[in-house]
Amino acid sequence: MNKYVVKFKPDGKIINVEEGKTIAESADMAGITIDSPCGGKGTCGKCVVIIHADNLEPPSEAEERFLTEDELKEGYRLACQTHVTCDMEVTVPQDSRIRSIKILSAGKGREVRLHPNISKIYVELPEQTLERQIADLTNIKEALKPNFTNVTIDLRLLRKLPYILRKSKFKVTLVLDGNEIIGIEPGDTTKKNYGVAIDIGTTTVVSTVVDLNTGSDLAVASALNTQATHGADVVSRINFTIENENGLEELGDRVTQVINQITEYACAEARVDTQNVYEVTVVGNTTMTHLFLKVPVRNLAIMPYVGVFSDPVETNAGRIGLNVNPNANVFVLPNIAGFVGADTVGVILASALNRSETIKLAIDIGTNGEDF
Amino acid sequence: MNKYVVKFKPDGKIINVEEGKTIAESADMAGITIDSPCGGKGTCGKCVVIIHADNLEPPSEAEERFLTEDELKEGYRLACQTHVTCDMEVTVPQDSRIRSIKILSAGKGREVRLHPNISKIYVELPEQTLERQIADLTNIKEALKPNFTNVTIDLRLLRKLPYILRKSKFKVTLVLDGNEIIGIEPGDTTKKNYGVAIDIGTTTVVSTVVDLNTGSDLAVASALNTQATHGADVVSRINFTIENENGLEELGDRVTQVINQITEYACAEARVDTQNVYEVTVVGNTTMTHLFLKVPVRNLAIMPYVGVFSDPVETNAGRIGLNVNPNANVFVLPNIAGFVGADTVGVILASALNRSETIKLAIDIGTNGEDF
Numbered sequence: 001m002n003k004y005v006v007k008f009k010p011d012g013k014i015i016n017v018e019e020g021k022t023i024a025e026s027a028d029m030a031g032i033t034i035d036s037p038c039g040g041k042g043t044c045g046k047c048v049v050i051i052h053a054d055n056l057e058p059p060s061e062a063e064e065r066f067l068t069e070d071e072l073k074e075g076y077r078l079a080c081q082t083h084v085t086c087d088m089e090v091t092v093p094q095d096s097r098i099r100s101i102k103i104l105s106a107g108k109g110r111e112v113r114l115h116p117n118i119s120k121i122y123v124e125l126p127e128q129t130l131e132r133q134i135a136d137l138t139n140i141k142e143a144l145k146p147n148f149t150n151v152t153i154d155l156r157l158l159r160k161l162p163y164i165l166r167k168s169k170f171k172v173t174l175v176l177d178g179n180e181i182i183g184i185e186p187g188d189t190t191k192k193n194y195g196v197a198i199d200i201g202t203t204t205v206v207s208t209v210v211d212l213n214t215g216s217d218l219a220v221a222s223a224l225n226t227q228a229t230h231g232a233d234v235v236s237r238i239n240f241t242i243e244n245e246n247g248l249e250e251l252g253d254r255v256t257q258v259i260n261q262i263t264e265y266a267c268a269e270a271r272v273d274t275q276n277v278y279e280v281t282v283v284g285n286t287t288m289t290h291l292f293l294k295v296p297v298r299n300l301a302i303m304p305y306v307g308v309f310s311d312p313v314e315t316n317a318g319r320i321g322l323n324v325n326p327n328a329n330v331f332v333l334p335n336i337a338g339f340v341g342a343d344t345v346g347v348i349l350a351s352a353l354n355r356s357e358t359i360k361l362a363i364d365i366g367t368n369g370e371d372f
Numbered sequence: 373m374n375k376y377v378v379k380f381k382p383d384g385k386i387i388n389v390e391e392g393k394t395i396a397e398s399a400d401m402a403g404i405t406i407d408s409p410c411g412g413k414g415t416c417g418k419c420v421v422i423i424h425a426d427n428l429e430p431p432s433e434a435e436e437r438f439l440t441e442d443e444l445k446e447g448y449r450l451a452c453q454t455h456v457t458c459d460m461e462v463t464v465p466q467d468s469r470i471r472s473i474k475i476l477s478a479g480k481g482r483e484v485r486l487h488p489n490i491s492k493i494y495v496e497l498p499e500q501t502l503e504r505q506i507a508d509l510t511n512i513k514e515a516l517k518p519n520f521t522n523v524t525i526d527l528r529l530l531r532k533l534p535y536i537l538r539k540s541k542f543k544v545t546l547v548l549d550g551n552e553i554i555g556i557e558p559g560d561t562t563k564k565n566y567g568v569a570i571d572i573g574t575t576t577v578v579s580t581v582v583d584l585n586t587g588s589d590l591a592v593a594s595a596l597n598t599q600a601t602h603g604a605d606v607v608s609r610i611n612f613t614i615e616n617e618n619g620l621e622e623l624g625d626r627v628t629q630v631i632n633q634i635t636e637y638a639c640a641e642a643r644v645d646t647q648n649v650y651e652v653t654v655v656g657n658t659t660m661t662h663l664f665l666k667v668p669v670r671n672l673a674i675m676p677y678v679g680v681f682s683d684p685v686e687t688n689a690g691r692i693g694l695n696v697n698p699n700a701n702v703f704v705l706p707n708i709a710g711f712v713g714a715d716t717v718g719v720i721l722a723s724a725l726n727r728s729e730t731i732k733l734a735i736d737i738g739t740n741g742e743d744f
Contacts, residue, residue: 130675130676133676133677133678133710134682135679135681135682135683135707135710136678136679136681137681137682138681138683155667155685155687155691155692158667158680159667161680162668162671163668293530293531296531296534298534299508299534303502304502305505306500306506306508307507307508308508308509308530308534309507309508310506310507310509310510311507311509311510311513314524319527337505338507
């Protein structure tokens with residue numbers, strides 16, 4: 001396969017690209033996000049770029065529809081339509097880029113009684129003796145009584161248990177998710193107990209780091225949802241997963257990457273070690289939460305438009321590639337229907353709409369709120 | 373690294389062995405299990421072999437202790453002491469081999485009311501419509517009411533759910549472990565519902581295939597516990613994990629391999645597809661169940677002789693490499709203490725000793741019953 005040099009201006013980024021890739025794909029490789037509301041179908045005409053090259057392919061039908069003859073002569077092309085056929089210099093105008101968008105990431109709060117599912121308990125265990133010859137896990141369970149009963153533990157953690165206990169002279173902090181032990185840390189680390197709240201928007205993703213001991217928001221960070229490369233709205237994203245064998249995988253990976261970036265950023269700002277994040281709650285519209293979990297979305301776009309789940313989904317961070325404590329609980333809020341998502345459930349809970357005695361209206365105008 | 377040809381007689385097996393390996397290690401590679409009660413320390417003198425070679429190393433202290441001068445002249449050596457230093461012909465006498473041992477694998481039964489944790493439920497789901505626009509999982513949960521509530525499902529299975537449902541025209545069999553869906557199979561497979569009971573002995577491992585619908589034992593198979601290469605009794609095995617960095621891993625892998633072999637054999641005999649095995653119960657002495665789960669055993673051999681767990685451990689087959697349905701529940705029975713194992717708990721349950729109104733005695737004379 002031939003490779004050609006593509007230079008992007010005014011960024012000055014130069015990359016080697018395989019023959020046959022589109023300019024849009026090449027820009028993505030170079031880390032430049034070109035606006036592509038139609039998801040690269042050539043139906044919106046938004047991804048205009050200016051190409052200087054010796055051996056350009058003739059314009060596609062779509063390019064002839066959106067660009068004048070003069071523009072085509074000057075090298076104006078659509079990034080999703082034109083392929084790399086030789087060395088090229090590509091100028092990406094500001095209008096064709098997805099710009100950083102201000103998103104409301106704070107608001108008026110109300111008092112919420114703190115009741116996280118994560119508890120950190122410091123214990124100084126009595127060392128076993130010939131008179132008290134109990135197993136290590138039993139030793140821990142005895143110390144947790146009567147507050148925690150029927151305590152369980154993950155097998156991987158069980159394998160490390162004897163080493164951690166003896167290395168820390170039986171003084172450890174237990175991290176419990178409900179009654180499951182998800183962490184054992186040497187010494188007293190009860191003060192380091194954090195959670196992260198994620199809002200996956202079709203356009204923007206927001207991550208907030210919360211102190212689970214005090215309930216304070218410590219830091220917040222946001223970034224564009226890079227799935228946008230494959231379409232601006234949820235229907236384009238769903239179509240991308242239908243038309244591309246690895247589409248679901250790719251869109252899932254993209255949003256996970258964004259979540260990891262902004263969560264690391266927010267944790268750094270709050271001086272929180274990501275390994276001390278034990279709980280992640282996630283909201284988003286139904287397509288976004290499905291894509292995040294890599295659960296197929298195709299039936300959301302096909303009559304009668306149903307999702308795979310509407311109940312909450314629980315898993316752990318390690319299994320889905322989130323860079324926090326690998327045993328951290330990941331809780332995706334329930335959705336109401338295919339197009340009424342967990343984000344709406346979040347709004348209802350946060351605004352206590354469900355407890356209101358009078359009729360109230362909550363309005364969430366997002367990417368897909370075209371009607372407004 | 374030089375390699376030499378080692379021929380084992382009377383087996384006729386010929387293998388290439390790296391210089392410096394012991395004859396015992398070489399025999400193990402050739403699939404010949406040499407008796408090694410002391411675990412290769414040169415303290416028992418049981419692993420006598422006869423070696424013909426041009427360039428043998430001088431006998432070790434241990435060999436001089438256990439073998440006469442005449443024997444040494446004739447090529448008698450200890451397999452755990454002598455290293456491969458040239459091409460060799462090694463005769464392994466019958467007395468130095470671990471022989472296939474008859475183990476009691478059946479006995480007098482008593483009637484037990486069948487109450488497995490696994491249920492298989494065949495459902496014909498109503499297809500969703502615009503009037504009944506519910507998610508796939510909700511559709512399933514509705515069908516399971518009122519017998520099963522708070523139903524959960526593994527994320528990997530959730531990802532496949534929409535495909536399986538539509539491919540099988542919404543006629544599926546759900547496999548439930550308690551209230552967790554661990555399998556979704558096209559059509560009605562309720563008749564294929566099997567479990568396996570494993571008894572891990574220090575010397576012998578037994579696997580019994582059970583029909584979970586009828587409670588009948590369908591087939592039983594047994595084999596030697598190949599951990600014996602590293603010592604005949606539990607203390608030698610524990611020492612092997614202390615003295616070898618990967619010892620725990622290796623002993624765990626060995627018993628898992630044996631379990632897989634005999635379970636496949638028993639399933640084949642019973643004409644059961646291993647993928648239809650959804651439940652595995654495991655007993656064994658405390659060292660054996662720890663090794664099976666690759667949980668460290670070192671403290672069982674050090675004062676005050678405690679294990680890591682005594683409660684039951686639950687995991688699933690895929691996570692520990694058992695070749696049955698990967699979502700099958702694996703249940704390791706509780707042990708009572710470091711040297712009173714889950715096998716004893718099994719005896720108590722099977723003989724209903726715990727319900728006896730008079731004092732009774734159960735005797736289990738196993739490998740470690742040296743006192744008898």
